[in-house]
Amino acid sequence: MPSRGSSSVALAVAGPFAWARYVVEPPSMEPRGPVCVELGPGGAVLGYGNGCPPGAPVLGDVVAMPGLCEAHLHAPDAAIADAGEDLGLHELVAQPTGLKYRLLAGRSTGDLKEALSSLARLLRLQGVHAAAVYLEDGWVTAPLAVEVFGAAGVALQPLPQPWEKKAPEMLALLRRWRGLGLDTVFDVEEWELRLLASLARETGGQLHVHASEDPALAALGDLQAAVDAGVSAVVHLTHASPGEALEAAERGLGLIYCPVSNYYHLGALPDPRGIVAAAEAGLPVGLGSDNAAWPPPGPAYTMSASYLLLRPRTGDRHVLARSLLYAATTGCHRVLGAEAPMALYRVPLVGYSLDPVVGVVKRLVLGGPAA
Numbered sequence: 217m218p219s220r221g222s223s224s225v226a227l228a229v230a231g232p233f234a235w236a237r238y239v240v241e242p243p244s245m246e247p248r249g250p251v252c253v254e255l256g257p258g259g260a261v262l263g264y265g266n267g268c269p270p271g272a273p274v275l276g277d278v279v280a281m282p283g284l285c286e287a288h289l290h291a292p293d294a295a296i297a298d299a300g301e302d303l304g305l306h307e308l309v310a311q312p313t314g315l316k317y318r319l320l321a322g323r324s325t326g327d328l329k330e331a332l333s334s335l336a337r338l339l340r341l342q343g344v345h346a347a348a349v350y351l352e353d354g355w356v357t358a359p360l361a362v363e364v365f366g367a368a369g370v371a372l373q374p375l376p377q378p379w380e381k382k383a384p385e386m387l388a389l390l391r392r393w394r395g396l397g398l399d400t401v402f403d404v405e406e407w408e409l410r411l412l413a414s415l416a417r418e419t420g421g422q423l424h425v426h427a428s429e430d431p432a433l434a435a436l437g438d439l440q441a442a443v444d445a446g447v448s449a450v451v452h453l454t455h456a457s458p459g460e461a462l463e464a465a466e467r468g469l470g471l472i473y474c475p476v477s478n479y480y481h482l483g484a485l486p487d488p489r490g491i492v493a494a495a496e497a498g499l500p501v502g503l504g505s506d507n508a509a510w511p512p513p514g515p516a517y518t519m520s521a522s523y524l525l526l527r528p529r530t531g532d533r534h535v536l537a538r539s540l541l542y543a544a545t546t547g548c549h550r551v552l553g554a555e556a557p558m559a560l561y562r563v564p565l566v567g568y569s570l571d572p573v574v575g576v577v578k579r580l581v582l583g584g585p586a587a
Contacts, residue, residue: 247573277567281545292331346552348373350376395422406441453473476511503543519543
């Protein structure tokens with residue numbers, strides 16, 4: 217077994233086996249290592265164990281862990297990056313009068329495709345394996361996103377949105393793409409929300425909806441309405457209590473938290489105990505970047521920044537780190553109904569970290585995929 221001081225080598229190894237510093241296994245996300253990894257095409261991790269053939273290379277500060285997953289991203293916003301930095305959330309993104317919608321209306325299909333393609337490539341370069349993506353003007357952007365995310369090698373759950381908030385168009389988008397993204401449960405009548413949720417279940421699709429992002433909507437009971445309707449996932453939960461979030465997860469809804477975006481746009485943060493409770497129970501819970509135009513997109517950055525923002529609000533940084541890593545990988549894949557593949561990531565200084573998972577959460581953003 218290699219020593220702590222073993223030298224690293226390039227990842228273009230000649231054989232199918234190599235030593236990684238650690239493996240982090242779901243659902244507890246506890247590290248152990250060093251481990252011998254068996255590599256498949258493209259550096260995929262086929263398996264791992266305690267022994268390698270003689271001469272197997274040592275991959276330095278490399279961790280085998282579940283693949284990254286982006287749980288919530290408004291992808292067309294990439295075409296209007298950094299617009300309206302001085303505006304509040306509602307002035308910026310309220311449909312259809314917010315600055316974002318006025319600017320998107322002026323973008324050509326070619327511009328939208330190139331921005332989506334650049335975003336998809338950026339996520340893949342970060343080692344993202346799957347993403348749930350809201351797609352404004354869904355009839356135009358959904359086919360573009362399916363094409364460019366597929367070309368980039370990122371498994372996509374498209375969540376198109378209609379240009380106007382009308383239930384017949386929402387039903388048509390859901391049937392066509394097996395996905396739909398709603399801004400709030402109040403976009404439609406209660407019976408229409410139930411119909412959309414039922415259709416998503418029948419077709420094996422996904423219906424995601426923002427919930428408890430804003431204190432006024434939370435006070436109106438938007439989270440409970442989403443739970444009662446049986447949507448697939450609720451996004452933000454900024455003003456939901458840990459108990460409310462856990463009840464939603466126990467009733468089969470995926471939980472998606474976007475702490476960095478919440479802090480950026482509203483100066484608010486969700487209660488981290490909701491993330492921790494869901495992660496410790498192995499429930500579907502993910503981390504989202506939210507708008508592609510403003511905070512940097514990608515789960516590694518979201519995970520690192522969320523740790524720094526939420527650490528003062530939790531009693532145990534080790535538990536928080538494991539919960540955030542679960543949400544950025546396995547938990548997010550569970551929201552999407554998929555298994556997270558094991559992959560290799562380079563994490564600077566992880567071999568010297570007194571808690572390797574804290575090291576992964578804080579510094580994976582400075583590394584990236586190792587193969």
